[in-house]
Amino acid sequence: MTLRTVYVNGEYVPENEARVSIFDRGFLMADGVYEVTSVLDGKLIDFDGHAVRLQRSLDALDMVNPISTEDLLEVHRELVRVNEVEEGMIYLQITRGAPGDRDFVFPDPETTEPTIVLFTQNKPGLADSPAARKGIKVISIEDIRWGRRDIKTVQLLYPSMGKMMAKKAGADDAWMIEDGYVTEGTSNNAYIVKGSKIITRALSNDILHGITRASVLRFAREAQMEVEERNFTIDEAKEADEAFITSASTFVMPVVEIDGVALGDGVPGRVAQRLREIYLEESLKKAI
Structure with missing residues (x-):
């Protein structure tokens, strides 16, 4: 080795x-x-x-x-x-x-x-991820982390436990819920799509200010996609047309199931797939 x-x-x-x-x-x-x-x-x-x-x-x-x-x-x-x-x-x-x-x-x-x-x-195959082609499944868990999630600290025990909860439930990841609303994933920002509108929680101390998030939302607006930054519930997420997450290691990753409920046709949605294509294409142009 x-x-x-x-x-x-x-x-x-x-x-x-x-x-x-x-x-x-x-x-x-x-x-x-x-x-x-x-x-x-x-x-x-x-x-x-x-x-x-x-x-x-x-x-x-x-x-x-x-x-x-x-x-x-x-x-x-x-x-x-x-x-x-x-x-x-x-x-x-x-x-x-x-x-x-x-x-x-x-x-x-x-x-x-x-x-x-x-x-x-x-991580060979990072860009051409099999998971991105089939989408991932998430479960919802209570968000019991400290209040300054905007600081990217090494306090990762609960996110790690959340991923293990998801694994035990036969899912790929977990979305955390606080006061009835989705905050974020265990190591990623969370989004839903209703109609043609992309909905994601606004920046605050409650979530990490994702670098990939910022790029993806900028690219979405440049592509004339509608973006709404607001809180959404897990029930609203289950009724969405599609969903996805973003992070430095997953880029744009489609979500096809939440708490056992399939979204849309149960396959990666059009918006998430297009955003992943745009993000990879534009990010590679500016890579250093």
């Missing part, structure tokens, strides 16, 4: 030599943020958007960014090169580091050295 080269605190090392302190606050308290950037044809998709959101997340947690955007881009490109990634993802995580012994109170951010880690994941 070929070992990947990963990036840890300024150094490129084989994955089996990567080390992080046991006192790192990311390990002890999930005190960290992350980003995932897709790679297609060996190029980075939406890198600038991910870099901007990374800084936003760090600012929200009063953490210092240990790397410039220019250097971060170079690290991404070098990892793609040395690991020969044509299709896949680059995972980036920055934590508050290991400023001392375990303590709920963290020191002055200016005196704390963050931990930064990046690694690649090869």
Whole structure:
């Protein structure tokens, strides 16, 4: 098995030599943020958007960014090169580091050295996904996460549990419900289509401000598709003509079933399929 080269605190090392302190606050308290950037044809998709959101997340947690955007881009490109990634993802995580012994109170951010880690994941067939051709099934679960879901933190235990709930139910993923309304998927933004109108929850602290979401909605409007940003219920979703999710790793993924109820004809809808085509085509044009 070929070992990947990963990036840890300024150094490129084989994955089996990567080390992080046991006192790192990311390990002890999930005190960290992350980003995932897709790679297609060996190029980075939406890198600038991910870099901007990374800084936003760090600012929200009063953490210092240990790397410039220019250097971060170079690290991404070098990892793609040395690991020969044509299709896949680059995972980036920055934590508050290991400023001392375990303590709920963290020191002055200016005196704390963050931990930064990046690694690649090869995913051949990412663009031509079999799941996108047949669509996915989702279930609904209660949303019991903390209130700042707009910060892309490494607090991913409940989303992981949600995916396991879906798996046990014979589905592919879960949509989370709060006060009767869909917030988002476990690792993606959620949409329904009624008639020709695309409906998705508006941005707030309640959901992640998806980078793919922003691009897809921009492309939809440019294609003269109607977009309405508002809350929708799970019952409304079950009565929709079609549905889909967006994320950096799934792009635009059609949803064909919600809680056992088939949407439309039970196959990927026209709007979702068209948006996936547009997103991949336009994103590849701007990939770096």
